[in-house]
Amino acid sequence: VNFFFPGSYFCYDNPAALQTELLQDLNLNTARFMQLYAWYSWPNVVLCFFGGFLIDRVFGIRVGTIIFSLFVCVGQIIFAAGALVNHFWLMEFGRFIFGIGGESLAVAQNTYAVSWFKGKALNLVFGLQLSMARVGSTVNMNVMGWVYSKVADLVGSPGHTTLGVSLMIASVTCFFSLICALVLGFLDKRAEKILSKEQGKTGEVIKLTDVKDFPFPLWLIFIVCVGYYVAIFPFIGLGQVFFIEKFNFSPAEARAVNSIVYIISAPASPVLGFLVDKTGRNVIWVIIAVITTLAAHMMLAFTFWNPWIAMSLLGVSYSLLACALWPMVAFVVPEHQLGTAYGFMQSIQNLGLALISMAAGAILDSRGYLVLEVFFCICICSQLIGSLICPSPYLLLGGDLNLSPSARARLQKVATSDAESKRQRSNLTEGELARLAPMSAFGLRNRYLSRLGAQLPDHYSTHLSSLAHRSVLK
Structure with a gap:
């Protein structure tokens, strides 16, 4: 679970790690450079609502994870190819495709973690996921410059070709993540057969x-x-x-x-x-x-x-x-x-x-x-x-x-008690509710008279409101 996500984080900040090289080799200004991050975010303005739905209702966790990993791989390859042929619009398109898979892949990873480790060190697993993601970002920041310099030595000089090859090398981490997604899908399918384990659900209900x-x-x-x-x-x-x-x-x-x-x-x-x-x-x-x-x-x-x-x-x-x-x-x-x-x-x-x-x-x-x-x-x-x-x-x-925490626990206890009380009241019959209802002054008077031995008309009820017998009281 922890190994198929770092590739996405490693490649997400490729532009930040190679900012100087991108600006120089592609003759960009900063505004165009930052478009690479904007194009990653645009698809996730919508997919945040539908990523969980696609995993739960359309693809399933295993197929969904593989599909989103493919988007990440294809997006990074298109991004690198755009640098290789010096077409910035192609790089932007690659980042857009990369963004479609990146955030939804995080949803898939969390779903796998809950499915496999629910009730068993789940907090530890989520902590390890975060750590592995940050490891991917940190390694990217400190390694991609060195990779670029080595490629420049092989190619002969810096330029868009060197940049494209460096980014293509970075895409190897996305392929590794895709392989992990395939292996994890196989293991989850096998566990479903052997352990009668259900597919994981995101638990997201979007309305x-x-x-x-x-x-x-x-x-x-x-x-x-x-x-x-x-x-x-x-x-x-x-x-x-x-x-x-x-x-x-x-x-x-x-x-x-x-x-x-x-x-x-x-x-x-x-x-x-x-x-x-x-x-x-x-x-x-x-x-x-x-x-x-x-x-x-x-x-x-x-x-x-x-x-x-x-x-x-x-x-x-x-x-x-x-x-x-x-x-x-x-x-x-x-x-x-x-x-x-x-x-x-x-x-x-x-x-x-x-x-x-x-x-x-x-x-x-x-x-x-x-x-x-x-x-x-x-x-x-x-x-x-x-x-x-x-x-x-x-x-x-x-x-x-x-x-x-203690005050919140007390508040939660009170809320749970109120909800239970309401549930019990909803299950009572009309007669039981009538007996629980506060008695009116007319009802108290009738009950008192009946206990004294006074004969009351049959249509008098000790539980009815006085408004129901206003004509009698007159």
Whole structure:
């Protein structure tokens, strides 16, 4: 399960690892360069809603995983071929195909993990998945420059041919992921026969009509998500040249410092996730992560301090926000709307990444890195405001978003008790409900008279409302 996903992450950031080479060999400006990231995000604005449906209802987990792995492989090959023949539009088309498979492959991987390890170290498996994905990103950042230089030595000089061959070599990781998907499909099919094991299901139930019922805090969570991630991934995509130009780093040093966010997030995510689970107070942790990220970007923008400090802070805050923010969705929407809420959150995130990637490239071309960093700081400030609005006085003191684990457990216990009480009441007969209903003054009077031995008319009932006998009372 853990080995068929790193290929996707390895190739996703190929443009960031080879930013200098892409700009020089293909004679690109930054705006066109960032289109490579925008084209990855565009298909996932829609596929976030339908990836789980395709796996559950159309392809099945095994065939779906293989199909999405094929999209990743074919997309990377088209991307590399576009560089080889010096056609940028073909590279954009390759990234679009790559994007169709990339995000849906993550859904398939999670489904396999739940199917195979449910109730048996599932949290450990998810932690290993995240670590393997980050390993793919980190290796890409630090290896692709070396691969390019070796290919340039063989070809004779840098150029689009060298770039195309380097990207074609990177596609080997996608082929490895495809082979793992095929092997995993075979093993899952065999387990189904031997162990009578059912195919895994994503558990996603998407109903777009639920969007109109989303509470206000959920929309604030969406704002925080978009405002944060657009200041992380586009920055990493443009980071190599930034560190070369501002801090006079060599390309290898720039790639190394640019990858520190991924290096830190691999071991930090499980630890910080455990910390958030034990302490609760998700909103407080989100605010801490946002402020730390803002401080890191301000250090990069307005100081010449060693960028390893700022990027290390960025890696920790990135991991902390992911651990604290995404679970908050489950605190504000009912379980039957979770699939729709998470799908909508990912859709908005990809839409924001696509738009901000293009905007970041245009800003860098026209205004430079300082204005770009100010732009990222503004994005972070917008989601800082959102995270501060989330804990309104009511939420901060007792709302679901910022409770401690013990308080949340008590609230869940009360909710479960109320639901059970309602279920039991719904199963009572009319007579039982009548006996449980509060007695009216007329009923109490009649019961008192009957116990004294007074004879009452047959149509008098001690459980009926006085309004039913208003004419008698007159």
